[in-house]
Amino acid sequence: MDNWENYVRKVVPYVPGEQPEQASVIKLNTNENPYPPAPGVLRALETFETDKLRLYPEPTCKVLVEAIAEYYGLSAEKVFVGVGSDDVLAMIFMTFFNSAKPICFPDITYSFYDVWADMLRIPYEVKSLDESFLIKKEDYYGENGGVIFPNPNAPTGALMDLTEIEDIVVHNRDVIVVVDEAYIDFGGVSALPLIEKYDNLLVVQTFSKSRSMAGMRIGFAMGNEKLIRYINDVKYSFNSYTLNQTSLALGVEAIRDRAYFESTRRRIIDTREWTKKELLVLGFSFCDSKSNFIFATHRLVPAKQIFEALRNENIYVRYFSKERIKNYLRISIGTQAEMETLIDFLRQYLAD
Numbered sequence: 001m002d003n004w005e006n007y008v009r010k011v012v013p014y015v016p017g018e019q020p021e022q023a024s025v026i027k028l029n030t031n032e033n034p035y036p037p038a039p040g041v042l043r044a045l046e047t048f049e050t051d052k053l054r055l056y057p058e059p060t061c062k063v064l065v066e067a068i069a070e071y072y073g074l075s076a077e078k079v080f081v082g083v084g085s086d087d088v089l090a091m092i093f094m095t096f097f098n099s100a101k102p103i104c105f106p107d108i109t110y111s112f113y114d115v116w117a118d119m120l121r122i123p124y125e126v127k128s129l130d131e132s133f134l135i136k137k138e139d140y141y142g143e144n145g146g147v148i149f150p151n152p153n154a155p156t157g158a159l160m161d162l163t164e165i166e167d168i169v170v171h172n173r174d175v176i177v178v179v180d181e182a183y184i185d186f187g188g189v190s191a192l193p194l195i196e197k198y199d200n201l202l203v204v205q206t207f208s209k210s211r212s213m214a215g216m217r218i219g220f221a222m223g224n225e226k227l228i229r230y231i232n233d234v235k236y237s238f239n240s241y242t243l244n245q246t247s248l249a250l251g252v253e254a255i256r257d258r259a260y261f262e263s264t265r266r267r268i269i270d271t272r273e274w275t276k277k278e279l280l281v282l283g284f285s286f287c288d289s290k291s292n293f294i295f296a297t298h299r300l301v302p303a304k305q306i307f308e309a310l311r312n313e314n315i316y317v318r319y320f321s322k323e324r325i326k327n328y329l330r331i332s333i334g335t336q337a338e339m340e341t342l343i344d345f346l347r348q349y350l351a352d
């Protein structure tokens with residue numbers, strides 16, 4: 001009997017954005033940073049001693065944990081690092097979302113949350129965003145097995161005030177609240193100071209967006225020492241060597257260069273604000289994004305049609321076929337020149 005099929009852990013996987021092979025495309029589909037990593041990253045790569053690769057990496061990721069802790073003025077015991085924030089979030093789901101009660105997250109949000117929940121057999125309940133695509137904090141006040149949401153939310157880009165986040169944390173003292181701050185550096189205020197006040201709060205960030213290191217896969221969580229210890233226990237029960245030697249060495253350089261970080265994120269914010277104005281003129285509407293993307297719908301032309309027309313021009317944006325958002329495009333912010341090309345094309349296309 002071929003019964004093994006019955007015992008497969010069947011999952012519907014997360015679908016990442018496309019990574020086209022041609023170099024000539026304008027890639028605005030996965031919220032990457034259009035600027036290169038900090039100059040120190042290149043220097044560290046050039047001087048990296050390949051002989052070190054014989055050895056396993058240092059399992060506590062100490063150098064990087066300490067560099068992140070120093071950057072944010074925390075003790076190292078309050079920082080956990082992983083292979084991108086996806087890895088960090090997956091560890092958090094495994095560690096803390098272990099109740100019979102459902103965890104809660106928005107209906108329109110990062111589409112990995114329901115995948116992890118399904119895979120780990122964690123019950124969940126989605127809470128609808130309001131008509132303006134904003135999170136209603138009161139939806140998260142009831143009994144639950146934990147709460148997670150991005151701030152700014154993805155793919156809407158909408159930012160929640162810190163006071164509202166604090167309200168959610170205060171109403172959920174018996175469970176863990178995770179604020180996924182993948183995009184916080186593009187104009188939001190981080191919930192990080194609240195970790196000193198609330199022992200049930202975890203703030204998760206990444207090097208993939210504001211630090212131009214998506215290809216290196218570095219993410220981190222910040223919270224009180226006890227929470228971090230629990231995540232580490234799960235990590236060491238799953239895969240003890242997470243970050244590789246190069247990620248550790250290059251990550252340290254990326255976090256140390258404050259001036260470069262400030263200048264590139266400023267450029268992205270300025271280009272985003274310019275793009276918003278142009279999109280409005282062309283008949284698009286969108287949430288007031290505080291992230292490195294804009295989630296836009298056009299008053300006349302269906303999103304799918306625009307998505308395909310852009311693709312024919314080798315301009316990649318992200319389209320989700322999900323019911324409530326199927327008339328929207330998520331457009332990552334590229335360089336100013338890339339966004340000008342996008343706008344020029346849209347101006348012509350929409351005039352025809």
Ligand code: PMP
Pocket residue numbers: 083084085086087110150154180182205206207208214218219
């Ligand atoms: N959270 C959100 C809201 C995201 O959009 C992403 C990017 N796909 C991630 C987490 C994961 O990013 P990474 O694993 O590259 O840190």
